[in-house]
Structures are given as C-alpha cells and as structure tokens.
Amino acid sequence: MPDPIHQFDLERLFHLNLFGYDASFTNSSLYMVVVVVAIVGFLLYAIQTRSLVPTRLQSLAEMAYEFVAGMIRDSMGEEGMKFFPLIFTLFMFIFAANMIGLIPGAFTVTSHVIVTAALALLVFLTVIIAGFAKNGLGFLKLFVPDGVPIYVLPLVSAIEVISFFSRPISHSLRLFANMLAGHITLKVFAGFIVMLLGSAGAAKFLMPLPLIAVVGITALEFLVAFLQAYVFTMLTCMYLNDALHPSH
Amino acid sequence: MSTQKQGNGGSRGELRHDDKEAFERRLAGLGKRLGDVKSREAAESMASRGRSSQNRGMAYGLRMASELVAAVLVGGLIGYALDHFLGTKPWLFLVMFILGFAAGVTNVMRSYDRVQRDVAKTTGGNIGHAVPDDNDD
Numbered sequence: 001m002p003d004p005i006h007q008f009d010l011e012r013l014f015h016l017n018l019f020g021y022d023a024s025f026t027n028s029s030l031y032m033v034v035v036v037v038a039i040v041g042f043l044l045y046a047i048q049t050r051s052l053v054p055t056r057l058q059s060l061a062e063m064a065y066e067f068v069a070g071m072i073r074d075s076m077g078e079e080g081m082k083f084f085p086l087i088f089t090l091f092m093f094i095f096a097a098n099m100i101g102l103i104p105g106a107f108t109v110t111s112h113v114i115v116t117a118a119l120a121l122l123v124f125l126t127v128i129i130a131g132f133a134k135n136g137l138g139f140l141k142l143f144v145p146d147g148v149p150i151y152v153l154p155l156v157s158a159i160e161v162i163s164f165f166s167r168p169i170s171h172s173l174r175l176f177a178n179m180l181a182g183h184i185t186l187k188v189f190a191g192f193i194v195m196l197l198g199s200a201g202a203a204k205f206l207m208p209l210p211l212i213a214v215v216g217i218t219a220l221e222f223l224v225a226f227l228q229a230y231v232f233t234m235l236t237c238m239y240l241n242d243a244l245h246p247s248h
Numbered sequence: 249m250s251t252q253k254q255g256n257g258g259s260r261g262e263l264r265h266d267d268k269e270a271f272e273r274r275l276a277g278l279g280k281r282l283g284d285v286k287s288r289e290a291a292e293s294m295a296s297r298g299r300s301s302q303n304r305g306m307a308y309g310l311r312m313a314s315e316l317v318a319a320v321l322v323g324g325l326i327g328y329a330l331d332h333f334l335g336t337k338p339w340l341f342l343v344m345f346i347l348g349f350a351a352g353v354t355n356v357m358r359s360y361d362r363v364q365r366d367v368a369k370t371t372g373g374n375i376g377h378a379v380p381d382d383n384d385d
Contacts, residue, residue: 155347158347159347159350159351159354160351160354162319162322162323162326162344162347162348162351163319163351163354163355165322165326166315166318166319166322166323166348166352166355167318169318169321169322170311170314170315170317170318170319170355173314173317173318174310174311174314177314178310223306227306227310228310231310231311235311238362
C-alpha cells in the first residue's frame with residue numbers, strides 16, 4: 001500500500017543557505033510560485049479586454065471581486081474596504097492553493113501548518129496593529145465587555161484574553177487540518193483499490209466500492225477547498241471588524 | 249383611444265368586435281405566461297438562496313469545534329508557561345485550563361449568536377414554515 005503521508009514530504013529543489021538558516025527552494029515554494037503565477041495570470045488575462053459586456057473570464061474575475069467585496073461590506077461596512085487588498089489576496093491565495101492541490105500529483109501548500117500559521121499570524125498582527133492605530137488604548141476595551149460587575153471583571157478579562165489568543169490557533173489549525181485530512185482520506189481510499197485488485201479470490205470484486213468512495217470524496221474535497229477559503233476569509237473580516245470597533 | 253376618428257368604420261383606432269375578443273384573449277394569455285415566468289423565477293431565487301445558506305451553514309458548523317478546542321489549548325499553554333516561569337506547578341495550569349474551557353464555550357456561543365443574526369438578516373426573521381398545530385384545544 002502506498003504511504004498516504006508521502007505526498008506531504010518536502011524536497012529541496014535548490015539548496016540555499018542564508019545566514020545559517022536553511023532557506024532552500026522546496027517543492028512547497030515551487031507550488032506557492034505556481035499558485036501566485038496562476039492567480040496573477042488569470043486576473044491579468046481576464047481583464048485584458050475590459051468590455052462593458054464582460055467575456056466569460058472577465059465575469060469570473062468580477063464575480064471573485066464582488067464576492068470578497070460583498071463579504072467585507074457585510075461584516076465591516078464601507079470602512080472595511082481599505083483592507084480589501086489584503087483580504088482579496090488571502091482569499092485568492094488559499095482558494096487557488098486548495099484547488100491546485102487537488103490536481104493528482106500536485107503538492108498542497110495549505111496542508112502544512114507552518115504555511116497556514118504564517119497566514120493566520122499575518123491576520124492576527126494586522127488586527128493588533130490596526131486596532132491600536134485606530135483606537136489607541138481604547139482597543140483594550142475588547143477585553144472589558146460592557147456591563148460586567150467589577151468583582152467578576154478579572155475573571156471575564158482573563159477569559160477574553162484567552163479567547164483572543166486562541167484565534168490564530170483555530171484560524172490556522174482549521175484550514176491545515178481540513179486539507180491534511182481530506183488528502184490523506186483520498187490517498188487511503190485510492191490505496192484500497194490497488195490492494196483489492198492485487199488480492200486473490202473474491203475480494204477482487206469489492207474493488208468498485210472504494211472507487212465510488214474516491215469519486216464522492218473528490219467532489220466533497222472541491223466543496224471543502226472552497227468552504228475553507230471562504231471560512232478563513234470570513235473570519236479575517238470578523239477579526240478586523242473587532243479591530244475597528246473593539247466594543248462588543 | 250384618444251386618437252380614434254369618428255365614423256371611420258373602425259379601420260384604425262376602433263377594433264371590430266371579434267378582433268377585440270381575440271386581442272383580449274391574447275392579452276390574458278400573455279398575462280398568465282408572464283405570471284408563470286415570474287413565479288418560476290421567484291422559486292428559483294428562493295432555491296438558490298436556500299443552497300447558499302446551506303453552504304454557509306456547513307461553513308459555520310466546521311468552525312464551532314475548532315473554536316472550542318483552540319481556546320482550551322491556548323488556556324492550558326498559557327497556564328503551563330506561567331507555571332514554568334513562576335514555579336507554581338501545577339496550579340496555574342489547572343486554573344487556566346478551566347478558564348480556557350470557559351473561553352471556548354464563550355467563543356462557540358458568540359459564533360452561534362452571529363449565525364442567528366446572519367440567518368435573521370437573510371430570511372427577514374421568518375425561519376422555516378408555519379406548521380398547523382395538531383392538538384388545538
């Protein structure tokens with residue numbers, strides 16, 4: 001049976017050593033470049049004509065814009081549109097990385113926790129910096145909910161602090177775990193097909209069962225790839241909204 | 249009707265009786281077809297809204313579990329680190345672990361509130377259909 005974890009192995013393509021750190025160009029880096037090139041290429045090609053009646057590709061690009069802009073306006077109002085470049089980039093990067101990862105043989109960038117943690121920390125630091133820049137020390141009101149009696153305030157504040165610091169964890173773990181689990185499941189079920197085919201006797205005729213399962217799971221994975229990009233983006237909007245309006 | 253000329257045998261403005269009947273029949277048919285198309289479109293938009301809210305429901309559901317677990321993890325970690333530096337093993341860990349659980353429950357309740365608000369916004373507050381009561385007293 002093929003090793004289901006093997007698909008997540010990192011391989012150094014070019015060796016590179018920067019100030020004592022191993023900064024080699026790996027297959028993960030390669031696929032990040034592929035993702036970014038695919039997004040930029042698609043968007044530039046799609047808006048080439050810029051016609052009033054859009055071509056199919058142009059309307060796809062417009063749909064992506066409208067989708068993210070609608071999400072921002074829903075959660076933060078017009079004020080949030082200054083974060084549009086960040087949020088649109090995050091959405092497109094995660095969505096494209098998840099989708100390209102579904103191509104058989106391709107590497108899934110978002111299945112490594114270090115990548116999703118870096119993205120989540122980027123959002124977390126943006127929230128903190130934007131919060132203090134906009135509200136000054138008023139940002140700390142986030143940890144002091146209104147209408148709480150003074151004698152339980154330390155307890156409630158401690159809970160709020162933990163809840164605040166749990167955000168980057170759940171933000172990154174959710175995306176990483178979903179992608180990892182989905183790809184392992186696909187590999188394991190695909191391995192069953194080979195095992196059953198290679199087995200002697202009547203077990204051979206059970207082969208269509210995992211095959212049907214793999215087809216179904218692949219469809220589900222396409223849904224998950226979109227949903228996880230959507231959830232990540234929606235939570236980013238929600239956290240940034242807290243930075244703009246710290247009181248609950 | 250204002251342009252009709254009198255005594256002109258009804259050749260332009262005024263329709264003859266049977267023509268008028270046919271015209272009214274066609275008008276009624278058109279009205280009916282238009283109504284059909286409109287109701288079909290309304291049903292389709294309802295269905296697509298249902299689908300999109302179903303997708304969003306799945307997105308919310310996937311979130312809840314990780315919110316809870318992450319808060320417990322972070323609470324435990326903070327407690328463990330404080331214990332390590334202050335030398336108060338294992339008391340702060342236990343306290344922060346429980347507080348982390350409380351924070352997790354708070355997180356889940358908050359996201360549930362948000363779901364409720366979103367659903368109320370998109371459906372205008374009426375969720376599902378009214379069902380006739382079986383045991384009317």
